[in-house]
Amino acid sequence: MRLALTIAIICTIALTGCQKEVKxxxxxxxxxxxxxxxxxxxxxxxxxxxxxxxxxxxxGLFRNGLMLKGTMYDKNGENPHPYQE
Incomplete structure (x- = not known):
């Protein structure tokens, strides 16, 4: 059980890198x-x-500072439509 948790944490770190949440x-x-x-x-x-x-x-998702994939909205936050680079 402990090994599985350790592997899960390592995999999460590898996939997300050293990211942090900001405003x-x-x-x-x-x-x-x-x-x-x-x-x-x-x-x-x-x-x-x-x-x-x-x-x-x-x-949505950003890579190297650019929008990659997600949902676009108009300036009023309405009319959602898919976006993919």
Whole structure:
């Protein structure tokens, strides 16, 4: 049981790297909420927000700071549609 837990933890670390969850702001407004790598680059799951409406405009997976796959919304957080790079 203990070995299985150790293996699960090691696998999780290997898959996620050394990511941490952050909230990024621009002019006092939330622009990103989610995972970043050790260099502060968006990496993993996260959400982008419209700086004027405060609504989610993208929710999904980031790689090397770029949107990879997820759901896009209009600036009001409505009309979801799939996004894939």
């Amino acid at each position: 990024q702001y621009q002019n006092g407004k939330l622009v990103y909420e989610g995972a970043v790598d050790n260099n502060g680059v968006r990496e993993g799951t996260g959400k982008l927000y419209d700086t004027q409406t405060g609504k989610v405009v993208f929710e």
